[in-house]
Amino acid sequence: MRYRGGRWKVNRPPETNVFHYPICGIGCPKAVREFYLGGHGESPCNFSWYVIEWNGQRSDIVQLKDGRTLTIRKAEKTDARQLIDYMKIALDESDNLTMSANEFTMTVEQEEQFIENVNSSAASATLVGFVDGALVCVGNVSAHTKTRMAHWAGIGMSVLRAYWGMGVGTALMSEIVAFAKSTGTLEILELEVRADNAHAISIYERVGFQKFGYRPKAFKLHGEYHDNILMHLEL
Numbered sequence: 001m002r003y004r005g006g007r008w009k010v011n012r013p014p015e016t017n018v019f020h021y022p023i024c025g026i027g028c029p030k031a032v033r034e035f036y037l038g039g040h041g042e043s044p045c046n047f048s049w050y051v052i053e054w055n056g057q058r059s060d061i062v063q064l065k066d067g068r069t070l071t072i073r074k075a076e077k078t079d080a081r082q083l084i085d086y087m088k089i090a091l092d093e094s095d096n097l098t099m100s101a102n103e104f105t106m107t108v109e110q111e112e113q114f115i116e117n118v119n120s121s122a123a124s125a126t127l128v129g130f131v132d133g134a135l136v137c138v139g140n141v142s143a144h145t146k147t148r149m150a151h152w153a154g155i156g157m158s159v160l161r162a163y164w165g166m167g168v169g170t171a172l173m174s175e176i177v178a179f180a181k182s183t184g185t186l187e188i189l190e191l192e193v194r195a196d197n198a199h200a201i202s203i204y205e206r207v208g209f210q211k212f213g214y215r216p217k218a219f220k221l222h223g224e225y226h227d228n229i230l231m232h233l234e235l
């Protein structure tokens with residue numbers, strides 16, 4: 001993401017103040033400063049979340065706890081290679097995801113097709129987050145295709161282990177919810193999470209997800225069972 005030579009457009013005010021980045025600080029686009037200093041926000045210096053359009057393409061930029069910048073946007077076909085590399089690492093790093101890295105066998109062509117399919121549905125999205133050009137998090141919103149259930153979507157997310165605890169997961173979840181609201185058709189988001197995944201559950205509860213169910217023995221890892229909690233959010 002470059003900060004010069006293009007046209008910035010501020011879409012909406014920040015929805016969270018969990019990050020503490022001075023909007024008026026270094027690297028803050030002039031349009032964002034003007035938006036706040038023009039009286040649209042309460043305090044221009046207590047937020048780090050801002051939404052911009054860069055020559056028409058929407059991205060969300062978040063200042064992480066370590067000072068680096070996270071940029072979140074919808075995945076494009078050209079992200080296929082990076083997404084595959086990401087998935088192999090992320091699946092290897094966590095026992096909380098539904099499969100292991102060696103079960104992930106998508107080719108670049110299949111990944112491109114997957115992205116194209118997702119992007120052809122207005123209520124679905126794969127969101128990708130970058131820090132210094134590296135893909136560090138992925139979120140999915142998968143809307144039901146059948147009319148009677150098209151008002152809800154399943155979601156999922158992951159962050160590379162090297163970036164855990166910096167606010168990436170929280171930022172990605174906020175963006176998932178913002179995307180879902182922007183569709184105009186989605187009313188409910190649903191997810192399933194291992195009952196012992198406290199970090200993920202704290203993120204979900206922070207944006208308003210509520211527990212509504214329980215799936216006993218959902219995971220079987222090295223002969224041991226783990227239960228899942230079902231959660232939903234009414235947008």
Ligand SMILES: CC(C)(COP(=O)(O)OP(=O)(O)OC[C@H]1O[C@@H](n2cnc3c(N)ncnc32)[C@H](O)[C@@H]1OP(=O)(O)O)[C@@H](O)C(=O)NCCC(=O)NCCS
Pocket residue numbers: 094096097156157158159160163164165166167168169170171192193194197198199200202203
């Ligand atoms: C769960 C996951 C998405 C969280 O992402 P993250 O980027 O670490 O999340 P955040 O940095 O926004 O942290 C959210 C909260 O989790 C807690 N947390 C996260 N990492 C932590 C750590 N290493 N130690 C202690 N607390 C931690 C904190 O309470 C934090 O809240 P805070 O802002 O009040 O400090 C990430 O750990 C992950 O991808 N895990 C593997 C895949 C997974 O479990 N996905 C969810 C499947 S349902």
